[in-house]
Amino acid sequence: MSESDHSHGSGKVTHPSSSSTVSKPDFHPALAISNIKNHIPIVLEMEKDLHGTWAEVFRIHACSHWLLLHTIPTKDKTSPADISSAEYEQWTTLDSTILRWIYFTISTDMLTTILEPDSTALGDWNRLADIFQDNQNARSVTLEQEFSNTHMEDFPDVAVY
Template sequence: MADKSSTSTNPTPNSLHPVYTVTNIQHKVRMLDGTKVSYPSWVKLFMLHATGYEVVHYIDGTPAPGKDDDDYPTWKKIDAVILQWIYGTLSDELLVRVLEDTSTTYEAWEWVKKLFLNNKGSRAHALQHELTNLTLSAMLDLDSYC
């Protein structure tokens, strides 16, 4: 029997890679909009899905096979499907910021990550500064201040 390791991108001739069985990604991973669904929640849902469909190596930075490698055509097709998953679970506002003609799954994944985590440190610093300078006299009442 052929080895079916989770990192194989070239299934045996009579088998279909699990990625091709997904008909609607939005039934499994909710739409990332930054308000109703937060980035950390979206990542958890997406990673669960990617693990179950044996494609985590497309988004974790594992190098792609070379373009001359026999596995490359299959890898490229699966990469396109997962890229569709990412695009299909982004709000319209986020999609226009991430959509690229020649992007790979990993590049799109990193771009979404950068959108949400790039200013995390500066935002935390700004909120800390705001909290430090907050005074009771600037608030309507004690409940608002607390």
Template sequence: MTKDGDDVTSSGGHGGKPALHPVYSVTNIFNKVRMLDGVKITCSAWVKLFTLHAKGYKVSHHIDGTRPPTAADPKYAEWCEIDAHVLQWIYGSISEDLLLRVLETNSTAYEAWTRIKNHFLNNKGARAAALEHEFTNMMLSKCSSLDEYCQKLKDIGNQLTDVGSAVDDQR
């Protein structure tokens, strides 16, 4: 493999057959990336996990905006096949609600990646205001324990960070 994730032929004992791309070794995306629901797993956490996964399996170029090969390129068919796997990872690691919002026919992994990120970033102001209200009005009496209360505040705080309105430690 090259550093860009391009397959190279292997030499030792494989008869010059192309090396199997690491993308084909993933059997269950949930062992690698948690389900993006926007509440428990925030967009920024999911992006970090997914990006790490993509880098490890040499497919980062499918989500970072790198242009695909042209249709005339001999590697185009292989690129399309690998992109379909990455797209399946993306669609398989988001909530059903989000999937229905971003699912499109004939999409590339990068296009789906961009739609998901835009979904969380497009309404930052309104989302931040709603989350601020929820954070400010969270009451211990509505939770079964102090741990639950603190966890809910942390979850809302993480969501606020995602929309650019981080909560400081004092709050």
């Protein structure tokens, strides 16, 4: 077969016995990742507020696989109905891949909190952010109250304070 019979990277496959071309999405490298924990070693838990760190590592990994748009809303309001069925199928497969990555890197408690039927990666990403944003506000108020109620005479020396 000649190089022109393969059309590498174009997403189009030409059958050698015909002149018709069928559009087929290329294999996406993100689909080859079998264990996301090798790439994102942090497990997001409610008890340990590592959301900022987890989210940044996750975004870097998603960006390195050209999937950042599944976790950050785009200004391009292209509806899934506006793209071809092959492109939509690939988009839903990649979105499911991102969902798996999210689910495999969060605690079971977090998973049961955000899991909803027909979720998208962006929807679950935003639910997690909302949980930790709300938690940060509550934590900030709690810490401020604790600090306000702290008296120097309760500590034997400055090092303990």
